[in-house]
Amino acid sequence: MADGVESQDLRPRxxxxxxxxxxxxxxxxxxRMSNAALAEAVGVAASTSxxxxxxxxxxxxxSGFRATIDPRAVGRDMQALISVAIRAGARANIARFAEEIRTMPEVIQVFFLGGAEDFIVHxxxxxxxxxxxFVLEALSANPLVASxxxxxxxxxxxxxxxxxx
Incomplete structure (x- = not known):
């Protein structure tokens, strides 16, 4: 408090x-827009942008800049969302399962959940x-997977x- 005036943080939360x-x-x-185009669109100097x-x-x-690739354009015409439940005794290995599954070429996204299933794998x-x-070899054959x-x-x-x- 300065001069009897309480300061307020006016920044958004x-x-x-x-x-x-x-x-x-x-x-x-x-x-993919250039910095110059971004600065103009936002109304700030290029250095500020x-x-x-x-x-x-x-x-x-x-978190990054990346190309979004249509799976069909690279020969992957079929997509699925697979709900995965980890065995009760294997809960300590949830991080290991997530690490392993993310490395598989068929996997687009992995969601770790709270609820009936532990993961949804896209x-x-x-x-x-x-x-x-994929379901048979990567999931059903995995000893960590219950269903x-x-x-x-x-x-x-x-x-x-x-x-x-």
Missing amino acids: DGLDEVDRAILAALAADG LARVRALTARGVI VAARDSDGIRD TRTSMVFDHHFIGVRVGD
């Missing part, structure tokens, strides 16, 4: 101000035989995190 949010929204819409993007990346707010394979082979439930994906729409909504 998530530590992101309007410029940060504008940068995130612009990059979410087009992650670059510094903000670097800071957001260093803080882990931006996979893509050439066809339903490829999905079946699986497979749901085939008919269509997939990636939305991403919306900023500012």
